[in-house]
Every structure is written in C-alpha cells, then in structure tokens.
Amino acid sequence: MRSVRQTALDVQNGDASALSVLEESLARIRARNDELNVFLYVDEEGARAAAIALDERVARGENVGALAGVPVALKDNLCQTSIPTTCSSKILEGWRPPYSATVVDRLLLAGAVPVGKTNLDEFAMGSSTENSAFGPTKNPLDTTRVPGGSSGGSAAAVAADMTPLALGSDTGGSIRQPAALCGLIGVKPTYGLVSRYGLIAFASSLDQIGPLTKTVADAAMALEVIAGHDPLDSTSLPEPSPSLVAHVEDGVAGKRVGVVRDLIDGADEEVVAAVGRAVDALKEAGATIVELSVPEFRLGLSAYYLIAPAEASSNLARFDGVRYGLRVNADDVTAMMEATRTAGFGEEVKRRIMLGTYALSAGYYDAYYGQALKVRTLTIDAFRRAYEEVDLLLGATTPSVAFEFGSKTADPMAMYLSDVFTIPSNLSGEPAISIPFGTGEAGLPIGVQLLGPGRSEALLFAGARVLEIADGRP
Amino acid sequence: MPSLRREDVAHVAKLARLTMSEAELDKFTEQLGQVLEHASDINALDLEGVIPTAHPFGLINVVRDDERRASLDHDVVIAMAPDAEDGRFAVPRILGEAP
C-alpha cells in the first residue's frame, strides 16, 4: 500500500488518480472486512464522488491539498455529516449526525477521502475493542488476538493495508496502545492541539484525536492537517497548526532522554528488552540517556479510573431517548429514559457510568473525584520536574504484545491495568507517540513510547524517526 | 474509606437512570468495589493544599463575539426525533416538576 506521503504526491502530480487509489483501498476492505470486522460502515458512494471530484480539480491544475487522494478511516466516535455514527453502541445505532467534526472538515479541505467508520470499544471505553456492541475487531497480524482499544478498528484498518491513515481518539491510551499491538505509529497530541468539536466525548479533559499510520512521516503530515486552533472548541490551544513534517529528520543529537522506570516496570520481559534496545538506538543517534524514576506516575491509574468515568457519566447522560438514537417506550419519561439506557448501553459503559456517578456523588466527591484531580496536579508537577532534566522521556507503551480474545474480560481491573504506561500523558495533557520497535512472542509487534512536554510534537517525531530507522524502516 | 455497599450501587444506578437486575447489582457491587479498593492508594494520600488542575496549559477567558451562526434546518432536527408532534419532540408524560 502506498504511504500517505506517496499517495499525496502521486495524486497531486497526476501519476495516480484518486479514484484508482480509492478502488484499491475499497478492494482490500471488501477482501477482509467480514473476517476482521474493521469497518462498521463503508461510504463507497461518497468516497467515489469525492475522489472523482478531486481528480477533476487536479486535471484543472489545482492544488488539492496536503493529503491529496489519501483514503482515511475514521473512528466511529467522530461525527461525519449524514454518515452513521454509532460509537459502537446500540444507543446510537443508525444515527446520522447533521454536522461533521472539525478534524473531518480539515481532512476534506486537505483533499483526503474518508472511506468509512471504524469499530471501537463502545464509547471508547476499553482496551481491546471487545466492548463493541457490533462484535470485536480482529488483529490483522494474528486473528486470535485483539487489535487493542479503544481505537482497535482504526488500527486494524491501517495494519491490514485498507487505508494508509486512520484517525483515532486517545483518553487513556486508546490510540497508542492499539498502535503498539498492531505495529503502527500512534500519536496522542498535546491536549488542545487538535479540536474536539465533533468527537463524541468520553472524558472531556483527557480526550484527544490523533493519527495512526505506518510511518512517522505520514503521522506528521496528518497531524499537521488536523491540528491548530478551532473557535468551536474552548479548550483548543490558541495557536495555528505547528510545522511538524519539516522536523521529522532533525535527529536527536544533543538531546537528553529520560528512561522512566515507572513506565517500564511490570512490562513483559520482551517489552523491557525492546525499550533497552531503543535506548541504545537513541544513544547511537547522539542522545544522552538519563535514568529516571517518577513514582507519581503509578498513581495515575487510580486517578484516571475516577476522573474519566466521572466525566463520562455526565457526558453520556444526554443519551436518554428523547431527541435522537434509540428509544425504548414506557409510560412515563423517567421509565422511558431508564429502559432506553439499560437496553442501549453495554456492560462496560454501565460499569463506568456507575463508577463515575458514585465518584461525584454527595459525600464521596472529596474522597474520590476531588482527590483524583489533585493527583492530576501531582502528575503534572512530576512531569515538569522531569523535563527540567531531560527533553524527552522513553518507556514502554503497553505491558505486553497483543493478547488473546477473552483473556482479560473476566476481570475489569486486569483490562484497566494495560493502560498503566499511557495514562500519565492523558492526565498531564502532554503529547506522546508509540513507535513499533522489534517483535516479541509469535512475531507480534512491540511498541515503545516517547513522551514530551506540551507542544513538543516536532521533537517527538524526530525521536520517533530515529527509532523507525534503527528498527529497519528507513 | 467505607467499602461499597449494594444500596450505594442501587442508588447510583437510579441516579444514572439505569435499571439493574439483582444479579447485576451483585456483580457491579463487587467489580466497582475492586476499582475503588485499588483507588485507595490515592485516598490515603494527604493532598491538603494541592490545587486541582483546570486546563493543563492555563487557558483562560476564551469567549466568542455575540454574532449569529447558521442554525440547523428544522426538518433535519425533527427527523432525528424518535417521536415528534407539531415540530416538537414528544415524550411520554413527565411525572415530576423540574428541580
């Protein structure tokens, strides 16, 4: 499959038509979607019309944008006008939003071709895509295993060469972890770098949208297109999109990299070994390595599993059967709301709604939610202290390679623990990137993670590129 | 912290407009209890004086001008409704007044 960069070049130059690129993509989707359950909806008609229109503009000599003709998969919690958007939930089955997310508009403006909506854990709550109401997605590299979650469908789309680019969302690791389990680049940007307008909210203070791709350069191109201030999102950073592509080959000579115990301990041996090799690669490229311990990171899991469900319990209250989506009728409106939500939400969603409601409820707020917000401050301060000593941090992305279906579903805590290395960045709002680095058990990919201070995406991409080359993907 | 009781979970389910069977109540009480138990590591911390973080990068005063933007087309809006009458969203009878 052509990379994002190659596709854009070829289509803009007229060397390949957007339509032919799209048809290849659609063919690969047709070949494996039934087996893998990647896409919940494929918009063949809309995508073809868009590709044809692009080709006409190219023929007229127009510049059609940085992502000319690039087929894109969109996680199904991103609104796209008139396209079914379900969050993999029965409560939104069949709902077609009357508006598009800002990121979708920006992709279209850049000439990208959205081909369809990908499967996720219901309302982005999960780490395996097993919580989808429409069946799990299989990892294309080993179909007995999960692709990760919650952006499992997006990861599988790219890993299976269906599209060179997918957008996911990351609240506690939901882009980075599936990227690691599927051998992809996955980026969680600085909080506020990418507009959340049109992203169906899970945890508002933690959610960010980001790209999943096969190469670092592709991820940088995609992020440049979707990033930048949006007046429709009050939490969006004031500045326009930063220059990222230009810095991918900057290298890391003279940079200080902190290897964080607390982002490695507890991982499987092979993962730990991969991080070790990544350290060597960075050293070889001229970085100075510092060993760090940031114990505050270990508190992140508890804080996250109070903050995220609390915000989610409020964000998901709007699904009440009144204005859109599923309605289960009853005699009075309260009974209707209860019947609708009980029938429409899956078990994990209910679990988190109740956890969140409890954490906010009278008498418990201070001990749970209030306390978690303070831990958040501790985490931010800990990161700040670390970045006084180093420019980047390095750790594992996930404790293990892709696990088998059903292996963590019996005990919710077991699943939650797989987020332990990714959560700290969501709490601090700082960016992080997962890069494939070697393989482990049964040849399955391992992901290592680079973290940076707010707005340091350019440096993260430079570091990721160094590792990409060292891992044999120049 | 006191451990999570079944009545708490039942109360919370009601607040969240979710109906639980007896079996579900039992299961959720156990599972939520475990998560809260795990969270006891942060309960134990003395964080007196630590200020909860608002926006991680200190954004303040984000406002927009008092200017019109296009509204949605009425037909599109009402087409989403599970039940509608006279251009309004219809719901079964409301039993209580709003708080």
Next chain:
Amino acid sequence: MTLPDGWEMVVGLEVHTELKTITKMFCGCANAFGAAPNTNVCPVCLGLPGSLPVLNVRAVELAMAIGTALNSTISPSTFHRKNYFYPDMPKDFQISQYDLPVNAGGHLDLPDGSRVSIERAHLEEDTGKSTHLGGSGRIHGADRSLVDYNRSGVPLVEIVSGPDIRSSAQARTYAAELRGILIATGASDGRMEEGSMRIDANVSVRRSGEPLGTRCEIKNLNSLRSLVRAIDFEAARQISLLEGGGSIRQETRHWDENLGSTSTMRVKEEADDYRYFREPDLVDLIPDQAWQDRVREGLQPMPAERRAALTKRLGERASALRDALEVVIDLGLDPYVIAALDAEIDADLAFARAANEIAGDLVHADNLSVDSYVATLRMEQSGDLSATQAKTVLVEILENGGEPGSIAKSKGFERLASGAVGEVVATLIEQNPDEWSRYRDGDEKLAQFFIGQVMKRTKGQANGKEVIAELQARR
C-alpha cells in the same frame, strides 16, 4: 397584609433573567422569543453528541454590568455542570456556576430606605420549554409532553438575595427595583409576562426573636402581583400550620393564580444530588481590572440615581407624582419625561402620558421617538388636541409609527370652534336638570358625568379643562 402578632416572615428571592444578547450563551443561534419550535437550534444547544460550548462575551459583560450595579465583587469564576435528567435539558446537565460565581456579594438599596443583601449573581444557560398535553396544561394529569429547544441555551443571570426581606410589599419593591436595574444595564427587557424575568421566592416564618424557620420555595412567579399574593398566602399558610401545632415540610410549591393558593410541587426529602463538578469544556473566566473598568464606565445611570434626579427636579410636586414617577423609573421612560419637562410641558401631563400610554404598550416603545412624544404633548398642552385625542395619537404612533402632526390631521382632530364647548354644556344642563342641581349643590362627582357627555357629543374633541371651566363658570 399584616401578620398575626409576634410573627414575622423571612423572604429571600432568586430572580432569573434572560439576557438581551443577539445569540445564545454557548452558540450562535438566535436568542429570540416567539420563533417556530425548534428552528433556533444547532448541535451545541441541542446537546448533540460531539458538540462543545463557547462562551458569549456579551453575556459575560452584561453579567458584569449587573454585578457592578448591585455592588458585587466581580470575581474569577468557573463554570460547573449541574447534573440531572429532565427532557427539557438537552445534555441532561445544565452549565451553571457553583462555588465561584462571576459576581459575589453585593446589596440593593430600595427607595423605602431598606437594604437587601445580594449573595451572588451568576451565569447559567436556560432550558428548553415543554408543553403538556392531555390534562389541564399542567404537568399533573398530562399524558405526553412536547419539547421545544429554542429557549435551550439562552443566557441567564440568576440573582440570589439574602433572606433579608420582611414583607410582601418589600419583596415587590425589591423586584421592581431589580427589574429597573436589569433594564438600565441593558441586560434584560424585564418582561415578566414573557418569561424573560422569573422569580422564585423562599418563604419562612418565625416568632420574633426565634431562629429561622423551615422555608418553602415558591417557583416561577411571573408577575409582581403574583409575587405579593403568593408570599402573603404562603406566610399565612405556614403560620396557621405552626399555630395549629404542625410543622413545615421543606418543599417546592407552585402558586396557582386562579385559586390564589400554593400547593406542593416537590418534596425535598433529601438534598438533590446534582453531582456538581467543574465544566471541563470551558476554561476559567478571570476579568482583569481593565475589563471591569470598561464595564463600569459604560454603565448608564441606575434607577436610584435617576429617581433622585427627577425627584429633585420636581421639587414640591414630587410627592403628588410619586406613583407615576415609579412607573417611569421602573420602565426606563425617563428620557421621554425629561424631554417633555425641558420643553416646558406641565409635569402632570409629562408623567401621565408616559406612565399610562407608553407603559401600556411598552413592547412598541421603540416606535415612539422622544421628539414625537414632546410634539404630541405640546399640541395637547396648547389645546390643539384634547386629552383623548392626544392619547389616541400616542397609541397610534406606538402601534404603527408615524408623526403626530400628520396623524392628527388624518384623523380629523381639530380644535373645536371657540364657544362650541360652551354651547354643548349649556344644552346638557338643560337636558339634565337633576344632575345639574346636584352638581351645583356640591356633588363633584357629577362633573365627570357632564364631561363624559360633552365628550360623547363632541366625539372626544373637547378639551377637558375647557369643559370644567365652563361648568364652574355656570355654577
């Protein structure tokens, strides 16, 4: 109404006002009354999944203006979510302000000299509106309800007073003064009957010297008259209950204007658990001193200041004109009156036509310019128009616009020929000997009878003062 001996009432008022902004609090939909249902809506105010709020700067400035006028401290503030399920709430939470409101503290000095403390005045968004079908139109007995979200997301300021009010009259004065302030700041049009200003009254009673009693909240009073009646009823109800050995249950009550009584709406068995937490989709609001100063400098004079200025100007006549003065100040009609006084229109006339004719069609006040007002009154004062004719002209301009001179002409309003009034009076005296002799004997009321008859005969063209002069001359 006076309470039984030894009892006093304690009242606090919560006033919600819709702000006169062009667009809603968090989105660019029109903030307009009376549009077809669900036409002023968008993803944000419908709470569609994925939508996000962005704060309207004009709403913030109006809130700051209100706070300044109420002597509050404009403070750094945050927004909170108040979580509860209700069909008129698109997100099933309301974005409001909780422990850090934009305006903290303050006070309002009333014309009667008393002071009512203000606890806070904060920003929040309004809900949609439900209509209930199948019953009497109220919730109870309805079989289904219909919801219109045009009002959802309209900006509100909620002003909470301290429990300082001690009578229904004082409550009325407070509400009227507050309305005047809201109109003067440009924040509100104060139209209670349209629902743009709504009052909740917290009422409790106690025997003098005792601690505060249990209070009940009476919600959504939408006229000053209802406010007074509801408070009096509720205080009496509570006293009666306590004197009979019962106790007050803390609850929310509904005032029925037709029945003239309050009834239970909702019992507050336990404090409602709104699970307040900071709204993560909005950032903190910290108005700097420069912004606060700009708001203060932009403020128009408040009712108290304007009342004092007009009272001073009227001198001895102020006391007789007190009621009309109140109406004029309340409704912000001073520009008309002041211009008339400047043009040497008699004060009685200047006030009367404003407090009656303009006040009677306030919705259309914009159609009547100050100049037209003065011109009309000049014509009345000089006798070119009778009182009735002048009123007609004003009403016409208010309803349909236009200019006094041309309207008077088109309606054929002309001065009656001199002597014509005298002739009509003479005829009436002949035709109504009984009434005439009673009038001569001192029954002043019959002057009205004769004036009315003269008006009938002259189709309203006679000048009232002239009629009275004729009657007195012939006495």
